[in-house]
Amino acid sequence: MTQIKVDALISKQFLAADLNEIRAMQEESKKKQIQVEIVWRNVLLFVALHIGALIGLYQLIFQAKWDTVGWVFLLHTLGSMGVTGGAHRLWAHRSYKARFPMRVFLMLINSIAFQNDIIEWARDHRCHHKWTDTDADPHSTNRGMFFAHMGWLLVKKHKQLKIQGAKLDLSDLYADPVLMFQRQNYLPLVGIFCFALPTFIPVFFWGESAFIAFYTAALFRYCFTLHATWCINSVSHWVGWQPYDHQASSVDNLWTSVAAVGEGGHNYHHTFPQDYRTSEHAEFLNWTRVLIDVGATLGLVYDRKTTAEEVIQRQCKNYGCEAERAKMLQKLG
Numbered sequence: 367m368t369q370i371k372v373d374a375l376i377s378k379q380f381l382a383a384d385l386n387e388i389r390a391m392q393e394e395s396k397k398k399q400i401q402v403e404i405v406w407r408n409v410l411l412f413v414a415l416h417i418g419a420l421i422g423l424y425q426l427i428f429q430a431k432w433d434t435v436g437w438v439f440l441l442h443t444l445g446s447m448g449v450t451g452g453a454h455r456l457w458a459h460r461s462y463k464a465r466f467p468m469r470v471f472l473m474l475i476n477s478i479a480f481q482n483d484i485i486e487w488a489r490d491h492r493c494h495h496k497w498t499d500t501d502a503d504p505h506s507t508n509r510g511m512f513f514a515h516m517g518w519l520l521v522k523k524h525k526q527l528k529i530q531g532a533k534l535d536l537s538d539l540y541a542d543p544v545l546m547f548q549r550q551n552y553l554p555l556v557g558i559f560c561f562a563l564p565t566f567i568p569v570f571f572w573g574e575s576a577f578i579a580f581y582t583a584a585l586f587r588y589c590f591t592l593h594a595t596w597c598i599n600s601v602s603h604w605v606g607w608q609p610y611d612h613q614a615s616s617v618d619n620l621w622t623s624v625a626a627v628g629e630g631g632h633n634y635h636h637t638f639p640q641d642y643r644t645s646e647h648a649e650f651l652n653w654t655r656v657l658i659d660v661g662a663t664l665g666l667v668y669d670r671k672t673t674a675e676e677v678i679q680r681q682c683k684n685y686g687c688e689a690e691r692a693k694m695l696q697k698l699g
């Protein structure tokens with residue numbers, strides 16, 4: 367494994383936040399009232415999805431076969447890993463490298479989650495890290511927790527996001543044929559992997575009703591995975607531990623780690639964004655790390671980046687709290 371020093375990390379990677387730039391942008395933004403333009407099409411789609419998801423939740427509790435319950439859980443786990451292990455840790459942060467078959471696998475399971483194509487997802491996420499809590503952060507917590515959670519998808523993007531986002535180097539994403547394939551075939555891919563196969567497989571293999579399969583494994587599961595991912599933008603910038611950086615809004619949180627298959631170590635992740643583990647939490651709380659490690663055992667993953675212990679200690683001493691880190695790792699490590 368490659369151990370990266372924080373200095374190299376700051377100078378090389380495009381995700382390092384420049385605190386002076388962020389402060390200047392925040393001051394600038396206070397001078398102007400934000401014009402909120404609601405995108406009614408998205409509002410209606412999300413309302414319809416949530417109604418469908420509630421029907422699916424009822425069916426999941428009272429009517430679905432146990433096989434279908436297991437199927438919903440499996441789809442949530444795979445789809446989430448397509449986001450956390452693929453769009454996030456591999457493509458947005460380049461925290462490890464993956465060979466072609468692994469990249470194809472991650473792209474396909476990413477399509478289960480239907481959270482925009484990976485190039486768009488990674489671009490938004492790079493903006494989030496580089497200009498956290500400014501108008502160039504797509505889900506800035508300065509605009510409230512509902513906005514950070516899902517409100518940002520219901521309104522037009524702030525123009526500052528477009529201006530700053532255009533400065534990011536996304537050439538690595540456009541150079542990956544796997545990502546270009548997903549982008550060019552996105553609607554058929556999500557049609558198959560987010561809706562058709564989740565419905566068809568329970569009907570074909572264990573005789574579930576098509577009605578129940580669609581509402582539970584497609585609509586409810588899709589909605590649940592969305593909320594689990596969105597919690598990283600809201601809850602993980604709100605309630606939890608801050609051993610690595612007290613000034614950041616990001617926190618480490620047990621429950622977001624559970625819901626988002628290992629992505630809840632968000633204070634760690636914002637401090638060391640190129641560490642493929644994204645937290646120091648135990649592996650049973652970090653299933654995405656287990657997936658990446660299994661990929662490495664199979665020879666499909668290499669060059670996993672981690673942060674040296676002395677760098678973490680120095681960071682905690684200067685900007686966080688070593689005692690808080692020890693206390694947290696006693697519970698989650």
Ligand SMILES: [Zn+2]
Nearest residue numbers: 598599616632
């Ligand atoms: Zn964040």
Ligand SMILES: [Zn+2]
Nearest residue numbers: 491495635639
């Ligand atoms: Zn990230």
